[in-house]
Amino acid sequence: MKGHQPDPEAPSRFEGQVHAPEGTTVLALRFDEGVVVAGDRRATEGFQIAHRSIEKVFAADDMSAVAIAGAAGPAVEIVRLLQTELEHYEKVEGERLTLEGKANKLSQMIRANLPAAMQGMIVVPLFAGFDEARGHGRIFKYDVTGGRYEEDDYHATGSGGKDARSSLKKRYRLDLTREEAVKFAIEALFDAADEDVGTGGPDLMRGIYPTVAAISAEGMVEIPEEEIQRLFEELIADRAEDIRSQESHPVDVRRPGEEA
Secondary structure, eight states, X not given: OGXXXXXXXXXXXTSOOXXXXXXXXXXXXXXXXEEEEEEOOOEEETTEEEESSOOOEEEEETTEEEEOOEEHHHHHXXXXXXXXXXXXXXXXXXXOOOHHHHHHHHHHHHHHTXXXXXXXXXXXXXXXXXXXXXXXXEEEEEOTXXXXXXXXXXXXXXXXXXXXXXXXXXXXOTTOXXXXXXXXXXXXXXXXXXXXXXXXXXXXXXXXXXXXXXXXXXXXXXXXXXXXXXXXXXXXXXXXXXXHHHXXXXXXXXXXXXXX
16 A cells, blocks of 8 residues: 555645746737737736736747746746757757747646646746748647647637637738737737736836737847837727717617607
8 A cells, every 4th residue: 555655745736836926818819921929917916916017928039939828937937948948959950940849849848847737836828930931920829738739810828818819809810910910919908908807908107018029031029119008099099989989879778669
């Protein structure tokens, strides 16, 4: 029976989960020349805001990016390790690792985090980039075991992922321009923040806005904060106008034949 005794040195699921800051909502969507990656800036710890301006979108190399969701500390550590390994590969081999190879490398790192994930330190990022061999953008999502799955058009993960996906589903089409893709990414994060307490929307008072980057054959470019601010201001103005319009034209819910 000795072989069935638990190892006292091994982490136990009965010891309780570790409470650490968590990144919330990130997304990626393809456009006609590449892929856009975006993430809100809020990190939560339980029911509290742990950080208002955390970065969740990182360049893996010149042609790909990782957007983190889950335990922020381990997620950032995985990203840094991936960046280092891709840089080392390029120096040794004299060429970049294929996009498929990068996605596989990240999968291995997530799988290596599984013992920590069993204690609540879950890392579930998105990986996206421009595939130079195929000539278009690609998006990969992961599960906690490191399982890798490709999404054809768009995906969002994190606490507000479902709401962001619902928003993208209504607007997405494959022939989007970069400008349209950036706008729809911003709208999806805004909609997610409207429904999910863990997702941070635009913080106009502090000047904190989601991070958005576009990756194409020319490489990765982060969208300037001034442009993100302008798009959010336009979106908020449009939504406010819609609300005012609805209030000025109330819907008549009376049944046929009923008098006012």
